[in-house]
Amino acid sequence: MCRHLAYLGIAPISLAELLTAPPGSLYEQSWAPRKQQHGTVNADGFGIGWYPGDPYEGAEPARYRRALPIWNDRNLPELTAAIASTAVLAAVRSATPGTSPDEAVTAPYRSGRWLFSHNGAIDAWERLPDDLGPAAGPLRTADLLAGAGRCDSALLWTLLERRLAAGLPPVDAVAALVRAVAAVRPAARLNLLLTDGDTVIATRHGDSLWYAQTPGRVLVASEPTPGLTSGGAADWREIPEGSLVLATRSGVRSAPLRPASDAGRGHPRTARRPGPAPILTVEGTNP
Template sequence: MCRHLAYVGPPVPLARLLTGVPHGLFEQSWAPRRQRYGTVNADGFGVGWYPADGPPARYRRAVPIWADGNLPDLARAVRSHAVLAAVRDATPGTSQDESAAAPYADGDWLFSHNGAVSHWTRLPDDLGERPSAATLLELESRCDSALLWALARPRLAAGEPPGAVLADLVRRTAAVRPGARLNLLLTDGRAVAATRHGDTLWYRAAEGGVCVASEPDAADGWQEVPEDSLLLATPGSVRSWPLDQAADSAPLPAHRAQPERTPTP
């Protein structure tokens, strides 16, 4: 398993989300409090953020996050209005280099997967998918997370709503891999789409922004997302639906303190 988070809101230093808060992602790499599978997340880490101009930037390593002496200065100096970061506990049989560390990227999108899919190399066949040779050759890494991203990317590029893409991918994958753990996290720098299926997911809306994470840090105000849910969040709104209901990513209404669990029409 892994731990991950995404933030959108007023610009903040990366340290406020990663290294400078008790029980934050940095500490969750060796002492997660709510992780259901695995004990440490020492197989690499990655941070993606959005500069003022251009596509998102990424910093990824294959070492444990606590072993990177450059990260504290980077996290202190870099500010962004949108961040996606993860620490990794690798699925057995997958790549061990930094290419397998989330976030994965394409254009404005950043993506992360907290979970595991057994027999993932056979997943496209079992789903009835026929990825092109180019898609498979362009996989950023040989792992289940990179494959899930490859299955989602063409649909996002075609303009399908992010929430619908993630929810459908989780439902279909779970149908052919009943034991799969599929907490997916996606942002374009303006909003966050996330799924909870097989592990924990929380969100915190405060100070004009919203953070969605595998587990809470030490700050107050975190709310747990129910199992088998799709979450859509912007700095001004947080909503969730059961995964078996369709949801789109149209502009969301004003923020609600609790996620609204009502199916879309």
């Protein structure tokens, strides 16, 4: 498993203020996660993606990734103090057994304006494209060979990126991918974060996920960091299991990942292609 976080704000925030300084920060979650349901430490690498320009003007993100524990990077304090951004996605990694140990498979993954992270694990992930069949979408052998590396998360990103490249709306692409994978891997844990610097699309499927919405900013994270918000712990709300979330700087919405007709079943159907998911307000938050 892993821990990850996405931030959108009207005002830039320094990476240090967001990721390393607050008590219970993502930095601290690398060795002392509080809500993690699988695994105990996240010491197999870390990555930070941020938008150095104005995301409203189509700025593409920069990344800093390492294959070592985040606390062992002596350059990190200076780097995080010097960089600020209005949009950030970051993760600390606990590698799935059998995956590559190098930084190429460390989130966030990137394509154009998109940044992506996966918190979870997929059993027998090497056979996943074959088991998905047509639900694998517009996937070619060349796409797999050009992927980030040998890792379940990297494979998920390849599957999702091809859907996005084919023109599927991002919310539909994320929802369809999670449903399809869960249908053939019921035990898979599929907490995803996807951002273009303007919106965040997230799923809770198998581990914890929280959000905090305050004026001009939104945070979506594996676990709450009360020091990041003026209201502390009271600003954080837990997202229900089996949810898809759409967050912007002005609001947070969610909907069930499974179509209503599948409620109560062991796992989602993939016999029919899901249409756009209905978006429901989360805990009274208005977009």
